[in-house]
Amino acid sequence: MAEISWTLDNLFKQLKGNVPAVFFSFEDFLRHEAPAIFFWEALVSGKGKEVETSCKNSNEDQEKTHVQDACRGVEAFLRKLDDFKKGRKTPLKAGKGKSEKCLNMLGACLLWAGYAVDRKVLGKRPVVISATPEKSGR
Numbered sequence: 183m184a185e186i187s188w189t190l191d192n193l194f195k196q197l198k199g200n201v202p203a204v205f206f207s208f209e210d211f212l213r214h215e216a217p218a219i220f221f222w223e224a225l226v227s228g229k230g231k232e233v234e235t236s237c238k239n240s241n242e243d244q245e246k247t248h249v250q251d252a253c254r255g256v257e258a259f260l261r262k263l264d265d266f267k268k269g270r271k272t273p274l275k276a277g278k279g280k281s282e283k284c285l286n287m288l289g290a291c292l293l294w295a296g297y298a299v300d301r302k303v304l305g306k307r308p309v310v311i312s313a314t315p316e317k318s319g320r
Contacts, residue, residue: 205219206303222259222310233315251313
């Protein structure tokens with residue numbers, strides 16, 4: 183959370199108040215015609231950590247793992263986006279979760295960084311993209 187808070191704060195400063203709209207819904211993001219940012223969450227765990235990635239990093243092993251996990255998440259998102267562009271049904275929807283309530287930590291970071299987002303964003307579930315091994319026969 184510290185990294186995303188810092189990143190959003192610095193982005194906000196660099197944009198000098200010209201902050202694009204922020205979306206947690208892919209459908210709302212697509213309907214918006216002005217510049218916008220679509221936020222989603224990557225889930226890289228279990229078998230997802232075994233997914234091959236095109237990302238190479240020569241830093242320390244632990245940092246390399248974090249960078250490669252980030253790449254796995256981004257590459258999983260790009261595959262979903264490619265499926266969407268090809269007209270395939272793609273689950274770019276918010277997850278269900280185990281409870282009715284959720285606390286959107288990215289929404290909290292956006293508010294902390296000074297983005298003018300509705301406080302209701304704190305209760306919105308983000309889209310979660312899981313890095314999972316490709317199924318054969320696809």
